[in-house]
Amino acid sequence: MAEKGNDPAVIWQTMIGEMEKGFNSFANQAMTSPEFSKMMNQAGGAAAGAQKQLGELMEKYLLAMNMPSRAQFVGMAERLQSIEGQLSEIKALLQQVHHNSLAPEGGYAAKPRPPRTKQPPPEGERK
Template sequence: MADKSNDPVALWQNMIGEMEKGFNAFANQAMASPEFSKVVNQVGGATAGAQKQLGELMEKYLVSMNMPSRSQMVGMAERLQSIEGQLNEIKAMLHQMQSASGGAAGGSSQAPRPPRTKRPPPPAGGEPK
């Protein structure tokens, strides 16, 4: 086997490990300071403010283009779901009423058939007189 002091892969791994330890120590020290948390809070607040402004700007743009915004689309979807639910309830009530009226009349559950207007052909020997 190769000597570990001359092995380039081992030297590379050792160097990366030492750099990682140094970076972790620096990051831990930086994150422990109150200045770091203050900066992170400021950046988070600025990002939230920018996101809100972008949302308002986008909504104004969509209004000017005569297109619905996301909130309007969500509102329409909710209303459609409500309407579909109400339609399903109406269907169920109609089905109940139909089955109740069909059972009370003693009739079949099939729809009434139209009257027959076509007559069968006359017998083959002619009509008796």
């Protein structure tokens, strides 16, 4: 085997490790400076502004194409959920009313009908 000092893989690993240490040291020093913080805040603000402008542009584009925007889809979904909730409540109430109407509680529907005793006349005696 090759010696550790002359092995290219060991030399490469050592070089990469030293480069990482140097880069980490430089990055840590840069991030602690107030200029870096100010620059990152400006970059974040610019990105947020660009995202807002892109959203407005997309909304105008969709409006021009006569298509609903994301906000309109969200509004429709919320309204549909509300309608579905109301329909579920109505369905539950109707089932409750139907169940109560079938239950014998001494009301009109609970009274038994009298037996039918009158028979139709025989076929020959009809008027």
